[in-house]
Amino acid sequence: MKKGRYYLLAIALLGTHFSYSQQPAYKNKQLSPDKRAKDLLSRMTLEEKVMQTQCLWAEKSRLLNEKGEFDEAKASTVLKDGVGELARLNEKRGPNSEGLHPKEQALLYNKIQHFFIDKTRLGIPVMVHEESLHGQQTQDATNYPVPIALASTWNENLMTDIYSNVAAEVRARGGQQVLAPVIDIVRDPRWGRTEETMGEDPYLISRLAVAQIKAYQGDGLYLGENKVAATLKHFGIHGQSEGGINVSPSNIDERTAREVFFKPFKACIQEAKAMNVMACYNEVFGVPATINSYLLKDILRKEWGFTGVVVSDYYAIRDIQTLHKVTPSLDEAGALAFNAGIDIETPDPDGYKNLQQSVSSGKISRAALDTAVMRILVNKFRLGLFDNPYVDVNKADTIVGSPSxxxxxxxxxxxxxxxxxxxxxxxxxxxxxxxxxxxxxxxxxxxxxxxxxxxxxxxxxxxxxxxxxxxxxxxxxxxxxxxxxxxxxxxxxxxxxxxxxxxxxxxxxxxxxxxxxxxxxxxxxxxxxxxxxxxxxxxxxxxxxxxxxxxxxxxxxxxxxxxxxxxxxxxxxxxxxxxxxxxxxxxxxxxxxxxxxxxxxxxxxxxxxxxxxxxxxxxxxxxxxxxxxYNYKPSxxxxxxxxFDASPLFAFGHGLSYTTFAYSNLSLSAKTIKANEKVKVSIDVKNSGSIKGEEVVQLYIRDDYSSVPRPVKELKGFKKISLEPGQSQTVTFTIDAEALSFYDKNMNWITEPGTFTIMVGTASDKTDQTSLTVVP
Structure with a gap:
């Protein structure tokens, strides 16, 4: 009897091996996304490759009729070579219109995806991206507080809960990529997008954003069926533009860019492995980010090791022609953006409309096109679009906006x-x-x-x-x-x-x-x-x-x-x-x-x-x-x-409670350390009031004297704790070389010997402090 079972198992395994050996490698789910993408790329025509770099939003009319229904005959004529992405499939009547209900969107998505998988030559699925800054921007989706409010929670675990739910809702109705989170640092709140940000501090934003991206994507090579690919917005410098005006030049030096504005992006790429990055509209170091190869290639890819997809912001490539006045030619704007590192144009083909001609004429190399398409395909494989491309329309309504x-x-x-x-x-x-x-x-x-x-x-x-x-x-x-x-x-x-x-x-x-x-x-x-x-x-x-x-x-x-x-x-x-x-x-x-x-x-x-x-x-x-x-320079x-008072009305980190908290016994595990050593900082926090409350304990550091001017203080740690009346807790932080380091005058990242003021308290302007000495 056992021999018979082994025989049947061997036959089954042989059949599985035979099945995999007969199909193209890109359809073999046992292989890695990179190997599958490489095989698929080798089979693609120039026309098919170019179409993967394009997205449709207003131009979804190529595949929908006037009622917003899928029109296979129309799609067969103009999209026979496929397309990379569709933007905001949830919209009923075109851009920024009323949203579809979850089941409606799921049904529409399945019909469209069926066409691309079964009716195009290679069956390359389309990806759908959605807006989900604080919940998907559509009908029936759960709506959470705006990001500036979520940042006020100082709660990484809450970010996990929120954005796991958002990912599940987006995926249930047919979306796989989200244009979120916004991790821009805002230093001029006259800017109308302030509410989309998580505030002014690179450390706080980094910690909250890393939690969000892990919630969106998970941590697997292949993403789960309830996960989506995140897109970091908006790489460069978007939150301190000239006059607080959206898309105006960001006149920030490279030191400040690296020490402040770039930090959340680097953390999200290297720690959370964000799959996509969106370039900002603004000029960065005098060159629009969309055509800034130093920004997108040298820093993002070569220095930080980013291997994912870089997308344009909506109509940003058109802006190279119309707003920035770099070139009168839209095709030239597209070539400039592509060669600078933009893999896919959103939301519609403008500069990439004639990308094929740019490749044929040599303005864009075939190798560069292959590299961009490879990245796009890898994302699609990682999202499981080739293996599990459809959604369960009957589950969409139960997942979206649920009581939990x-x-x-x-x-x-x-x-x-x-x-x-x-x-x-x-x-x-x-x-x-x-x-x-x-x-x-x-x-x-x-x-x-x-x-x-x-x-x-x-x-x-x-x-x-x-x-x-x-x-x-x-x-x-x-x-x-x-x-x-x-x-x-x-x-x-x-x-x-x-x-x-x-x-x-x-x-x-x-x-x-x-x-x-x-x-x-x-x-x-x-x-x-x-x-x-x-x-x-x-x-x-x-x-x-x-x-x-x-x-x-x-x-x-x-x-x-x-x-x-x-x-x-x-x-x-x-x-x-x-x-x-x-x-x-x-x-x-x-x-x-x-x-x-x-x-x-x-x-x-x-x-x-x-x-x-x-x-x-x-x-x-x-x-x-x-x-x-709060983290200004000493001058x-x-x-x-x-x-007139120069201080803020309310400082960064400020926030009261219906109870009170008392801080005491600030101490260091060592008063002197070497640059490569760590030190622990401890403080006792007591709920000195009469009701239960939560407190955010904040750690700040100041480099007292340094070879280049450093901020008067910088957030380097925080912990949110809950205390019953009369209860005390010792809160401990670890300070390492990273927390003490900065860019020296030669732009080298160093830890410089000297004294550091260590501050712990309830807000940036209400702290206890002690001194730490770093020796060579």
Missing amino acids: KRAVAYRAAQEAMVLLKNDNHFLPLDKNKVKTIALIGPNADKCLLGGYSGKPRVSISPLQALKERYGKTMNILYAEGVTLTDKNNWFADTIRLATSNNADKIAAAVAVAKQADVVVLFVGENESMSREGWASNHLGDLPTLELLNGQNELIKAITALDKPTCAFVNSGPPLCISELVNAVPAVMQCWYLGQEGGYAMADALFGDINPSGKLPVSFPRTTGHIPAY ARRGYNLG
Whole structure:
């Protein structure tokens, strides 16, 4: 009997071997992605190779009819040689239109993928990329807080939970690549894309981004069926452009670029193995990043060892002709970009439209084309597109927007709020004592999702959440107070401040507030005020960070009533809220908290949750205080004339709690070390208040004297801990050579002997400190 089993097993194995030996190597899933891609590349025509470098978005009309349905006859005519990518398949009626429901998108994806696999010569599957900055930008997807809010959690484990869920949702409905995360460092928050970033610090962003990419991609050579390929945005320098204007030149020297702006990219490539990188629009070192071979080849590939795909930002190659004025020829712009290192053009063929002619004429070498296509194919193999190309349409609706994902979105909103001020423990309010509460302000009855958002299945405003929670036990009043903009549509080209009579609305709000025991102001911005300005007819940057359109007048009128009043602020960037902070005893910074934001704000108001967020970006006192980032050089921030304060309104790392924390016993395992040795830093942290709370313990280092100027302090570690009342914990960090090193005057990465100030505390401006000496 056993012999018979062995015989059958041998026959089966022989059959498997025979099957693999009869098929092309690229279809053999036992081989590595590189070997499979190399074999497939050897079988491809020039036309097929060129098509892999192209993407379709507005030009999806090549394969869809006017109803948005797949048209095989049309596709067979114009896409017989395949195509590399499709952009945002979730959109029902073209770019930036209403999204498809999950099952609809899954069905459409399967039909399209069936065509490319079964109806083209080599059966090369198409890849679909989606926007998923804080949840997929489409119908029904779970919507999480915007990245600047997620960064306020200082929680790497939360990033894992969030972006594992996002990856599963994207993959379930037919997407395999995401254009995320944004790891740009923002140093001018007038920039409309500030909300898309994770703040101003390279260390914090690196740690959170590495966690996000690992959540997106996993850690296997072949990605799991619920994983997607991440795309780092936007390589170069995007967050400190001239005047805070999107895509303006980034006039930053190479030392600062390497020490600050490039650090998250390097970490995400070398630690998390990000599969794609997107070049920024801006000039970097005087050359647009899209055609900057020093940036894309010398630094990204040769120095850092990046082996993945470099993609253009949307229409960035066209910008070489129209915006940067480098060449009058779109084909020449394409050749410049390709030769600089852009493997695939998004979102539609512009500069790469005639790439085949550029190869045939010798402007682009066949070897360079093969190298780019090889990278694209490797990604497709790693994603399993050749082996498991289709999705289960019946599962899409159960995965997307599920209750478990909603619970993570609520937890994220809870941890993202930052308590900026809380004099005399004004918050939380006692729900048993408040009889009548007035919610006043333009954001009280709005669920603000932020840019790059779709329409989630669930969304709720603070007013709605409060009525749901407490409508039967207290009288809840509401007045808008002022209207901010003529419309709130992130996709609309033209946005203007509202011209309605705010004086009458303020008077009405005062009348409502007079009836209340407590007033809660909901002020700040909406998503249309500070946003991505992607074209001259779709602007998004602001010259000011002040509260606009009568909000300060509203605040003065309400606080003049002398009612107990606090404020919740929604915004994308840090706003200049000095007048508000001076007028009320408690202020909560809420950013855009996503679909569960209303519940989180209501629960924080009455103490059902204890805020634990810390600022990932400094708050300037006025717009004139920009830049306000904390890790400045010693020669900066000397002070202003006439008594104006040069310090920020709220420092990087600031964030209060409904409890208090006491720090003590800062110590080093050694006071003197050699440059290649490590030292441990320890400090005791005690919950000295009366309720459970979470605290982010922060480690900063200053090189006291150095051969080139160094920042006054730099974040080098953080740990988020949870403590019961009266509980203490010893928090320990390890300082190594990397934490003490910098680029010397010859741009060598060194650890220089000398003294270092070691600072640990609750914020960048509230630390205990000790000294460490490094000897040769």
